[in-house]
Amino acid sequence: MEKSKSLLFYAGNYKILTYLACIFSGISALLALIPFIYIWKVVEEIFRVAPDITKAEGLPHYGLMAVVFAVLSMLIYFAALMCSHIAAFRTARNMRSMTLNHLMKLPLGFFEENGSGKLRRIIDESSGQTETYLAHMLPDLAGAYVTPVGVIVLLFVFDWRLGIISLIPFVIGIVFLMKMMGPSLAGSMKEYQNALEDMNNQAVEYVRGIPVVKTFQQSVYSFRNFHESILRYRKWAINYTISLRMPMCGYTVSINGIFAFLIPAGVLLILSAVDYKAFLLDFIFYIIFTPICTVMMNKIMFSSENAMLAKDAQRRIESILNEKPFEKAKSPAVPKKNDISFEHVSFTYKGGKVPALKDVSFQIKEGKTVALVGPSGGGKTTAASLVPRFWDVDEGKVSIGGVDVRNMDEQELMNRVAFVFQDNHLFKTSILENIRISKPSASREEVLTAAKAAMCTDIIDKLPNGMDTVVGTKGVYLSGGEIQRITLARAILKDAPIIILDEATAFADPENEYQIQKAFDRLTKGKTILIIAHRLSTVKNADQILVIVDGSIAEQGTHQELLQKNKVYARMWTEYESSATWKVTVKGGAKA
Template sequence: MTNKTGVTRLLEIAGEKRGLMIVSSLLSSLSAVCMLVPYASVYFILKELLEHAASPALADGAKMIRFGVIALIGLAVGLVTMYAGGMVSHIAAFRILYGLRVKLSEHIGKLPLGWLNGNSTGAVKKTLEQNVEKVETFIAHQLPDLVHVAATTVLMIAVMFTLNVWLALACILPIVVAFAVQIALVSGPKTTENLKLCHDSLERMNASAVQYVRGMPAVKVFGQTVQSFRQFYQDMIRYRDYGVKLTDQFQLGSLIFKVMLGSIAAFVLPVGVFILSRDPGSVAFASVLLFFLVMAPGISTPMFKIMFLAETIRDINEGVQRIDRILAEEHVPEPERPRLPTTYDVSFDHVSFSYGTEFTDTDALSDISFTARQGEVTALVGPSGAGKSTIANLVPRFWDVNRGAIRIGDVDIREIANPDLMNTVAFVFQESFLFYDTLYNNIAIGRPDAPPEEVYAAAKAAQCHTFIENLPEGFDTRIGEGGVHLSGGEEQRISVARAVLKNAPILVLDEATAFADPENEHEIQLALKALMKNKTVIIIAHRLSTIQDAEQILVMENGRIVERRRHEALISASGMYERMWRSYRHAAGWHMGKGEEDTKHEHAAQHNGG
């Protein structure tokens, strides 16, 4: 990892657009020079009037008009070059912004799923959006301002020292003090600590906000307010407190910065008056003093922008650390010599796996061995936390196993290139996720290069073509914000359509009918039946009625396989599966009504009354 930090590291991460940034800097420098021309023209006009103060009629009117025209031209050229420099800097900023977000997104896409489970959505979102957004602000706005200020300062200081050293020093003193205060604020350890705390609290607030929005139905049902969602409320208060603390810390420094830059003339005038008092008749020095008083605003005004630049650099330094923290995470290792399987049996060979960094006896999986054969259904059942979803997530290598091996055919999945492995396995998750896009695009994501007729065929196979056609805009109907909202069963069928379109040889179903009503469940079962033909199917099931015909049922408990057979054999074994089946049948037959004792008392009362 590089030792560079701050803006330098940010540009290195993003991939610098050197040509555009150089052009923008040159245009900003030219703009700075041109924007000083009106000040210089005013000085020469005033000098002409000062030299003829006793007889103003003798002043060269043509000369003053000429300087007036020069001032107008300088202002016009300065504004045009400023606009051109800003346009170029914005083009560079947006290209860098795009490159940085693509780089981060691609990197996150190659990280193990466990990394995403261990980091809040709000924290990742903040890094991808707010921290990365700072580069656009810096490149598009602050960088041209910085060049403009630097060019103005260098040119003016050179001219000032040429005219009078003491007046130049008086002009520079407040600038040095102002920038010393800014540097002290930016580089101080207290600032770094408070800024980190403020960013951390913002990440926690973003994460809590996501949870709050997801839990909004429960909040509304129980008539609660934001205060009832204690974590979100506390995170908001904490962020407010850190923000106020940070503002209080910068208040005095910002005030000193503004006062010093706005008071350059107050430093120049006493020195000028003192020197002039020693030679009151010196018209030449009076002209020089006039130059300093006129040009002081020309050097101080653009420097006010540095205050905002300092704030941006502080945020960039903190944001770069968080970006580097993501980029430092290691990808799932890719094989040096990738292999492709020729058959699609899935074999677990003495697999043990832990979600933590250390392997213990309480891990998610312990010594798991089985083979899910192509063309057959292998079902995973067991209580929550038994390890069913872990097995399903290890097949596409969302994590790497701690011990043992997982093979597709005769090839260890660690020897298969990640894109090839992803093309080999299709998922239908318990909780479907639809993008804020059209239904067509939500299905086509299963295979983006598929022709339209195959997308429509997949929708028909997934039993969702009919309800899509009945929507106002059919397949062009948008989901989510500004569009329609589908039921849980309809969303599941869209997920099945994706899997049908992908047509991968290995299919993993994570309780695909969990949230469906009876009618939707029937439709989904029909869709799944078509989807599972000739594939290696691993299904996680809580509704045991859906896996009675499975060729192999694995009963999980505490990360181990405790039973494995077909449905009938497991029932006859009178083990854990038989107890689960009995409980399932009892629950399936339950209905709301009077209890048994209430019924007996009612019958007795009727008999006595008769």
């Protein structure tokens, strides 16, 4: 991983405002100490003229000066917060912008490996944590570090003995604080964020799957992953709380127990004082002043904790920024044909031990259709994903028109390939814009033509505003098969020479499947097709069928050739035909 940048790197030219905020906060913290001196001088004046307080001529001046410095401290602190907030907002914005821009450069496989809930939390909440830290905690931390200088000076100005006694509980408090704020806390903060990230990701996946869960009455089973993530977080939180219980109690008692040291020491010292009135006056100053030390320590503790959170948030943002996009070809080549070739391709997923593909070689001639079939997890989708560079091969190469896809310009590659997945997504916008996303320059007439070719006319006719109906609002929702047809319209509008179909009829009912199959005829005409399907009836007419088992090609040939071999494909076809002719026997012996 690359070396972490300074948090202020993301502020750009606005980081000067953060520096000004820290300076203003430090000045404000020092000015905030001066009113205590004037309050003490009020007490001193009263002691001097007592019992005739009318002779205390300096009281109005001291009181006014205490108010002036208090107000001045507040105004400067307000200026500090203004500077810090402006810089913090810009920093958070830049973080989000840089991260989102970088995401657009990453291969599509990255999004398969990282859930949307996890990425959303990193981009949104992590940048929000840095914003809170820079806007509030960093100026407070600067002030909290400047305050001890003034505090220590004042503690020793009046009576060095009382000053030392006043510092004893704070030294003890610092010892406890260091136990809480050391490397172990940084590790705990990381675990805390990991637990929240995991919970957030599982929650998003659970909510997205609720319709399926309710359909199949699997609520308890489906809740398991989410529930386990909650239990992991609970376990971490309880253990973390228990580990901090004693240090936190010791810290709280020590910094709030200054009078347990100060009062007994004052009683003993006043007995031996030459001028007990002067000593008593100094003692009153320490009683008035030392509570600010408690506030100072708490600011240091909370600001330091938030500094760790901000650092961890920055680390998570940079975990995305440090992801390397695929290297761009230095001299990109443009294929003259649209055939696809796999040459001794091997590929293993990141963190995986077993290769997903092992020495796979095959060709798809231009304008021909090749189908990938086989057991789930065999590597079919992985093979198809290597064509558009969702991932890059570990060994061998994938070529289009004789050009390695790694040597093609990214835009050229994307323009040549259209995808129709089994799990498709419609944006919360009109049907028109949902289809036009594949070709933003397309006219309304072109979109309508593509929609008709994808057999979407019946869908559009039943919508209240036709093509301009916004999906997902006012009760407008589409079935899985209807969504599939809309995505087919996207692919038709794009008119790419290479089509990849991954379980394109997986969620379609018989009626929608029929419409989708008709749309396929329009989509695939004259194109190079790579199709993945479990419904063998959809691939029986393919020019070539490859049976992928455990990452390797077990057999290949046409439908008839594979049936004659009487091996894996023949068994799959027999099982498929059996399932297609199932009869359900109902009570009374009737068959449905």
